[in-house]
Amino acid sequence: MSHDTKLIVVVRNPVTRAISDYTQTLSKKPDIPTFEELAFRNRSLGLVDTSWNAIRIGMYILHLENWLQYFRLSQMHFVSGERLITDPAGEMGRVQDFLGLKRIITDKHFYFNRTKGFPCLKKPESSSQPRCLGKSKGRTHVQIEQEVIEQLQEFYRPFNIKFYETVGQDFRVVFRTLLVFFATNVTTPPGHPMQFA
Numbered sequence: 645m646s647h648d649t650k651l652i653v654v655v656r657n658p659v660t661r662a663i664s665d666y667t668q669t670l671s672k673k674p675d676i677p678t679f680e681e682l683a684f685r686n687r688s689l690g691l692v693d694t695s696w697n698a699i700r701i702g703m704y705i706l707h708l709e710n711w712l713q714y715f716r717l718s719q720m721h722f723v724s725g726e727r728l729i730t731d732p733a734g735e736m737g738r739v740q741d742f743l744g745l746k747r748i749i750t751d752k753h754f755y756f757n758r759t760k761g762f763p764c765l766k767k768p769e770s771s772s773q774p775r776c777l778g779k780s781k782g783r784t785h786v787q788i789e790q791e792v793i794e795q796l797q798e799f800y801r802p803f804n805i806k807f808y809e810t811v812g813q814d815f816r817v818v819f820r821t822l823l824v825f826f827a828t829n830v831t832t833p834p835g836h837p838m839q840f841a
Protein backbone atom coordinates (compact mmCIF):
# COMPACT_ATOMS: atom_id res chain seq x y z
CA MET A 645 0.00 0.00 0.00
CA SER A 646 1.14 3.53 -0.73
CA HIS A 647 2.91 5.30 2.10
CA ASP A 648 1.09 8.47 1.01
CA THR A 649 -2.31 7.03 1.90
CA LYS A 650 -3.87 8.71 4.91
CA LEU A 651 -6.62 7.12 6.92
CA ILE A 652 -9.04 9.03 9.12
CA VAL A 653 -10.77 6.88 11.70
CA VAL A 654 -13.63 8.15 13.86
CA VAL A 655 -14.00 6.33 17.16
CA ARG A 656 -16.53 6.79 19.90
CA ASN A 657 -17.38 4.90 23.06
CA PRO A 658 -17.98 1.40 21.66
CA VAL A 659 -21.06 0.87 23.84
CA THR A 660 -22.64 4.09 22.56
CA ARG A 661 -21.57 3.06 19.07
CA ALA A 662 -23.31 -0.31 19.41
CA ILE A 663 -26.50 1.31 20.69
CA SER A 664 -26.38 3.83 17.85
CA ASP A 665 -25.87 1.01 15.35
CA TYR A 666 -28.81 -0.91 16.80
CA THR A 667 -31.03 2.21 16.82
CA GLN A 668 -30.28 2.70 13.14
CA THR A 669 -31.04 -0.94 12.23
CA LEU A 670 -34.23 -0.90 14.31
CA SER A 671 -35.47 2.15 12.42
CA LYS A 672 -35.28 0.13 9.20
CA LYS A 673 -36.30 -3.29 10.58
CA PRO A 674 -38.65 -2.82 13.56
CA ASP A 675 -39.05 -6.61 14.09
CA ILE A 676 -35.49 -7.44 15.09
CA PRO A 677 -34.81 -8.91 18.57
CA THR A 678 -33.99 -6.59 21.45
CA PHE A 679 -30.53 -5.10 21.87
CA GLU A 680 -29.97 -7.28 24.93
CA GLU A 681 -30.91 -10.45 23.02
CA LEU A 682 -28.48 -9.63 20.24
CA ALA A 683 -25.64 -8.42 22.43
CA PHE A 684 -25.27 -11.50 24.62
CA ARG A 685 -24.83 -15.18 23.98
CA ASN A 686 -25.59 -15.67 27.67
CA ARG A 687 -26.39 -12.53 29.59
CA SER A 688 -26.31 -13.99 33.11
CA LEU A 689 -22.85 -15.40 32.42
CA GLY A 690 -21.87 -12.09 30.83
CA LEU A 691 -21.02 -13.77 27.53
CA VAL A 692 -21.07 -11.10 24.86
CA ASP A 693 -21.86 -12.09 21.29
CA THR A 694 -18.80 -10.88 19.42
CA SER A 695 -20.17 -12.21 16.14
CA TRP A 696 -22.78 -9.42 16.13
CA ASN A 697 -21.38 -6.62 14.00
CA ALA A 698 -22.70 -3.88 16.26
CA ILE A 699 -20.48 -5.32 19.01
CA ARG A 700 -17.56 -6.37 16.84
CA ILE A 701 -17.01 -3.02 15.13
CA GLY A 702 -16.35 -1.41 18.53
CA MET A 703 -13.48 -3.84 19.23
CA TYR A 704 -11.28 -1.20 17.64
CA ILE A 705 -7.97 -2.82 18.45
CA LEU A 706 -8.79 -5.88 16.31
CA HIS A 707 -9.37 -3.69 13.27
CA LEU A 708 -6.36 -1.53 14.02
CA GLU A 709 -4.07 -4.56 14.26
CA ASN A 710 -5.34 -5.66 10.88
CA TRP A 711 -4.76 -2.23 9.30
CA LEU A 712 -1.28 -2.08 10.83
CA GLN A 713 -0.28 -4.97 8.60
CA TYR A 714 -0.69 -2.61 5.64
CA PHE A 715 -0.34 0.94 6.96
CA ARG A 716 1.92 2.65 9.45
CA LEU A 717 0.39 4.25 12.51
CA SER A 718 1.67 7.63 11.28
CA GLN A 719 -0.63 7.27 8.26
CA MET A 720 -3.67 7.15 10.54
CA HIS A 721 -5.47 9.91 12.36
CA PHE A 722 -8.02 9.12 15.04
CA VAL A 723 -10.93 11.48 15.48
CA SER A 724 -12.90 11.39 18.69
CA GLY A 725 -16.59 11.06 17.84
CA GLU A 726 -17.37 12.64 21.22
CA ARG A 727 -15.17 15.70 20.61
CA LEU A 728 -16.61 15.99 17.12
CA ILE A 729 -19.82 16.93 18.95
CA THR A 730 -18.42 18.97 21.85
CA ASP A 731 -15.64 20.71 19.91
CA PRO A 732 -16.06 20.17 16.15
CA ALA A 733 -13.70 23.01 15.23
CA GLY A 734 -10.91 21.64 17.42
CA GLU A 735 -11.34 18.17 15.99
CA MET A 736 -11.47 19.52 12.42
CA GLY A 737 -8.37 21.58 13.15
CA ARG A 738 -6.44 18.41 13.95
CA VAL A 739 -7.81 16.70 10.81
CA GLN A 740 -6.59 19.62 8.68
CA ASP A 741 -3.16 19.49 10.34
CA PHE A 742 -2.94 15.76 9.71
CA LEU A 743 -3.78 16.30 6.04
CA GLY A 744 -1.20 19.09 5.80
CA LEU A 745 -3.89 21.65 5.00
CA LYS A 746 -4.20 25.22 6.12
CA ARG A 747 -6.73 25.52 8.93
CA ILE A 748 -9.62 26.87 6.88
CA ILE A 749 -12.43 25.32 8.93
CA THR A 750 -12.54 26.96 12.33
CA ASP A 751 -15.04 27.66 15.09
CA LYS A 752 -16.49 30.40 12.87
CA HIS A 753 -18.02 27.65 10.77
CA PHE A 754 -20.03 25.99 13.55
CA TYR A 755 -22.81 26.90 15.91
CA PHE A 756 -24.75 24.79 18.37
CA ASN A 757 -28.33 24.22 17.21
CA ARG A 758 -30.60 23.75 20.23
CA THR A 759 -33.36 22.09 18.21
CA LYS A 760 -31.04 19.55 16.66
CA GLY A 761 -29.06 19.24 19.89
CA PHE A 762 -25.85 19.11 17.84
CA PRO A 763 -23.40 21.42 16.15
CA CYS A 764 -24.39 22.54 12.68
CA LEU A 765 -22.56 24.32 9.90
CA LYS A 766 -22.98 28.02 9.37
CA LYS A 767 -22.98 29.25 5.83
CA PRO A 768 -20.44 32.05 6.08
CA GLU A 769 -21.08 35.24 4.13
CA SER A 770 -23.86 33.76 2.04
CA SER A 771 -27.61 34.05 2.13
CA SER A 772 -28.21 30.29 2.33
CA GLN A 773 -29.41 28.62 5.51
CA PRO A 774 -27.20 26.91 8.08
CA ARG A 775 -26.84 23.21 7.49
CA CYS A 776 -27.40 20.51 10.10
CA LEU A 777 -26.89 16.80 9.46
CA GLY A 778 -30.01 14.84 8.51
CA LYS A 779 -32.61 13.21 10.75
CA SER A 780 -30.76 9.88 10.85
CA LYS A 781 -27.75 11.55 12.52
CA GLY A 782 -28.01 12.31 16.17
CA ARG A 783 -31.33 10.66 16.81
CA THR A 784 -32.56 9.56 20.22
CA HIS A 785 -31.12 6.18 21.13
CA VAL A 786 -33.09 3.17 22.26
CA GLN A 787 -33.13 3.04 26.07
CA ILE A 788 -30.85 0.29 27.33
CA GLU A 789 -30.73 -0.93 30.93
CA GLN A 790 -27.85 0.58 32.90
CA GLU A 791 -26.72 -2.90 33.95
CA VAL A 792 -26.36 -3.95 30.32
CA ILE A 793 -24.36 -0.80 29.58
CA GLU A 794 -22.06 -1.57 32.50
CA GLN A 795 -21.62 -5.21 31.39
CA LEU A 796 -20.63 -4.04 27.94
CA GLN A 797 -18.31 -1.34 29.29
CA GLU A 798 -16.60 -4.08 31.27
CA PHE A 799 -16.39 -6.27 28.19
CA TYR A 800 -14.79 -3.52 26.09
CA ARG A 801 -12.34 -2.30 28.76
CA PRO A 802 -9.36 -4.56 27.84
CA PHE A 803 -9.89 -3.93 24.12
CA ASN A 804 -10.06 -0.18 24.74
CA ILE A 805 -6.92 -0.19 26.87
CA LYS A 806 -4.96 -2.05 24.20
CA PHE A 807 -6.34 0.36 21.61
CA TYR A 808 -5.22 3.45 23.61
CA GLU A 809 -1.77 1.91 24.10
CA THR A 810 -1.35 1.10 20.41
CA VAL A 811 -2.59 4.47 19.17
CA GLY A 812 -0.73 6.37 21.90
CA GLN A 813 -3.85 8.39 22.71
CA ASP A 814 -6.09 7.92 25.69
CA PHE A 815 -9.75 8.26 24.71
CA ARG A 816 -10.94 7.22 28.19
CA VAL A 817 -12.20 10.66 29.24
CA VAL A 818 -14.09 11.37 26.02
CA PHE A 819 -15.48 7.83 25.88
CA ARG A 820 -16.97 8.60 29.31
CA THR A 821 -18.24 12.07 28.39
CA LEU A 822 -20.84 11.05 25.87
CA LEU A 823 -22.44 8.43 28.07
CA VAL A 824 -22.98 11.11 30.71
CA PHE A 825 -24.17 13.50 27.99
CA PHE A 826 -26.79 11.03 26.73
CA ALA A 827 -27.69 9.62 30.12
CA THR A 828 -28.59 13.04 31.48
CA ASN A 829 -30.25 14.08 28.23
CA VAL A 830 -28.57 17.47 28.31
CA THR A 831 -29.01 19.32 25.06
CA THR A 832 -25.81 21.28 25.50
CA PRO A 833 -22.61 19.24 25.78
CA PRO A 834 -20.68 20.18 28.95
CA GLY A 835 -18.05 22.87 28.50
CA HIS A 836 -19.39 23.66 25.08
CA PRO A 837 -17.20 26.28 23.41
CA MET A 838 -19.59 27.19 20.60
CA GLN A 839 -22.11 29.90 20.04
CA PHE A 840 -25.77 29.12 20.58
CA ALA A 841 -28.56 29.73 18.12
Ligand SMILES: Nc1ncnc2c1ncn2[C@@H]1O[C@H](COP(=O)(O)OS(=O)(=O)O)[C@@H](OP(=O)(O)O)[C@H]1O
Nearest residue numbers: 664665668725728729762763764777780781782783
Ligand atom coordinates in the same frame (compact mmCIF):
# COMPACT_ATOMS: atom_id res chain seq x y z
N1 LIG B 1 -22.99 17.66 14.13
C1 LIG B 1 -23.56 16.47 14.27
N2 LIG B 1 -24.87 16.28 13.99
C2 LIG B 1 -25.43 15.06 14.12
N3 LIG B 1 -24.76 13.97 14.50
C3 LIG B 1 -23.45 14.11 14.79
C4 LIG B 1 -22.80 15.35 14.68
N4 LIG B 1 -21.51 15.17 15.02
C5 LIG B 1 -21.36 13.90 15.33
N5 LIG B 1 -22.53 13.25 15.20
C6 LIG B 1 -22.70 11.85 15.48
O1 LIG B 1 -22.58 11.16 14.23
C7 LIG B 1 -23.29 9.95 14.37
C8 LIG B 1 -23.70 9.42 13.02
O2 LIG B 1 -22.56 9.14 12.33
P1 LIG B 1 -22.31 7.70 11.79
O3 LIG B 1 -20.88 7.56 11.49
O4 LIG B 1 -22.95 6.71 12.71
O5 LIG B 1 -23.08 7.72 10.48
S1 LIG B 1 -23.38 6.51 9.62
O6 LIG B 1 -24.82 6.33 9.81
O7 LIG B 1 -22.61 5.37 10.04
O8 LIG B 1 -23.05 6.96 8.29
C9 LIG B 1 -24.48 10.28 15.20
O9 LIG B 1 -24.75 9.15 15.96
P2 LIG B 1 -26.18 8.95 16.66
O10 LIG B 1 -26.20 9.96 17.76
O11 LIG B 1 -26.17 7.58 17.16
O12 LIG B 1 -27.20 9.20 15.60
C10 LIG B 1 -24.04 11.48 16.06
O13 LIG B 1 -23.86 11.17 17.41
